[in-house]
Amino acid sequence: MKFFVDTANLDQIREAQNLGVLDGVTTNPSLMAKEGITGRENILQHYVDICDIVDGDVSAEVIAIDFDGMVKEGTELANLHSQIVVKLPMIKEGIKAAKYFSDKGIKTNVTLVFSAGQALLAAKAGATYVSPFIGRLDDVSTDGLHLIAEIRQIYDNYGYETQILAASVRHTMHIIDCAKIGADVMTGPLSSIEGLLNHPLTDIGLAKFLEDYKKGN
Ligand code: E4P
Numbered sequence: 001m002k003f004f005v006d007t008a009n010l011d012q013i014r015e016a017q018n019l020g021v022l023d024g025v026t027t028n029p030s031l032m033a034k035e036g037i038t039g040r041e042n043i044l045q046h047y048v049d050i051c052d053i054v055d056g057d058v059s060a061e062v063i064a065i066d067f068d069g070m071v072k073e074g075t076e077l078a079n080l081h082s083q084i085v086v087k088l089p090m091i092k093e094g095i096k097a098a099k100y101f102s103d104k105g106i107k108t109n110v111t112l113v114f115s116a117g118q119a120l121l122a123a124k125a126g127a128t129y130v131s132p133f134i135g136r137l138d139d140v141s142t143d144g145l146h147l148i149a150e151i152r153q154i155y156d157n158y159g160y161e162t163q164i165l166a167a168s169v170r171h172t173m174h175i176i177d178c179a180k181i182g183a184d185v186m187t188g189p190l191s192s193i194e195g196l197l198n199h200p201l202t203d204i205g206l207a208k209f210l211e212d213y214k215k216g217n
Contacts, residue, residue, distance in 0.1 A: 001179050002056070004187035006167065008035045008046065012190045013053050019193070024056035026131075026167065026187040028087070028111070029063065044080060051081040059109045059129075061087035062097075070097040078106045085109050085128060090118045095125045102126030109165065116150040123160035129185065134178070135168035144168070149181045172196055 002023035005016040008031040016022045027050070032038075037046045047060045058081070062073040070093060074086035078101070085107040088094040098108045102125060109129040110122035114137060122130040132151060134144025151164050166178040169188030172195030178186050 001183065002163075002185040003193055004056075004059075004165070004185055005190055005193065006031070006169070006187040007189065008032045008037060008050070010035075010049060010053065013050055016190050016193065017054050021193070022054060022056070023185070024058060024083075024085075024187075025050055025054055026059040026087070026109070026165070028061050044076075047077065047080055047084060051083045054083070056083065057085045057107065057129075058083050059085045059087040059111075061111065062089075065089065065091065065093060067093045067096050067100075070094065071100055074101060074106070074108075087111050087131075088127075090114075090122065095121050098122060098125040098127045102128075111167070114147070116147065116154055119147075119151040119162075119164075120154055123155060123158075123162040127162050129163050129165040131165045131167040131187075133168035134166055134174060135170040137168075138170070145174075145177050145181065148178055148183050152182045172198075 003021055004024040004026050005013060006026045008027045013025055032043060037043055050058050060077045062070050064070045064073050077084050077086055086101055087109040088097050090110050090112045098110055101108045107128040109131055110127045111131045113119050113130055113132045119130045132147050137144035148166055163184035165185040165187060166183040167187050169186050169192055172192050175186050175192060
């Protein structure tokens with residue numbers, strides 16, 4: 001399972017990279033705004049800065065919602081750095097753009113996916129990643145993990161190579177459940193990844209080992 005961190009915060013991206021288990025980064029316009037990154041030039045430079053920190057794929061989202069605009073913007077993003085993945089919204093024009101980029105060998109991430117039918121379309125368009133938002137589904141009393149399982153089954157039925165990128169992960173248990181279902185990738189805050197480290201018996205066991213070592217030395 002690949003681990004992506006879902007943030008535009010460079011310190012957190014560095015920290016995740018230093019942990020040694022990071023496979024990529026996802027961003028979105030809200031996450032960029034949260035870091036105060038505004039203006040086209042600054043936004044483009046920020047994507048390059050992120051790519052310089054991590055080794056893997058970095059999703060950069062288009063703002064345009066028409067096909068021509070998505071192609072223009074996505075091409076500009078893809079030309080920024082070899083690690084950039086063009087992130088496209090799950091709308092009709094987004095699917096057309098995913099097909100366009102896929103035919104050109106440019107990686108894409110179809111985002112804002114909330115149903116199995118949307119995920120099927122993304123796969124047929126040749127998207128590299130599909131991003132079902134599990135936390136936002138949970139927020140409206142709908143089982144986000146069930147959607148991951150549905151997409152897994154559909155993709156396996158037909159051998160689609162589009163990777164299921166479980167997005168809107170909110171906590172550690174989401175990661176474990178997605179891993180059990182077989183999501184290819186998860187993206188979430190650094191805290192959700194670091195949560196995997198914790199177990200009280202580890203802390204108790206380590207304290208005892210150190211205490212016993214001190215007795216004999
Ligand atoms: C995915 O690529 C999105 O950036 C993200 O996971 C959305 O998460 P949120 O629902 O916590 O905003």
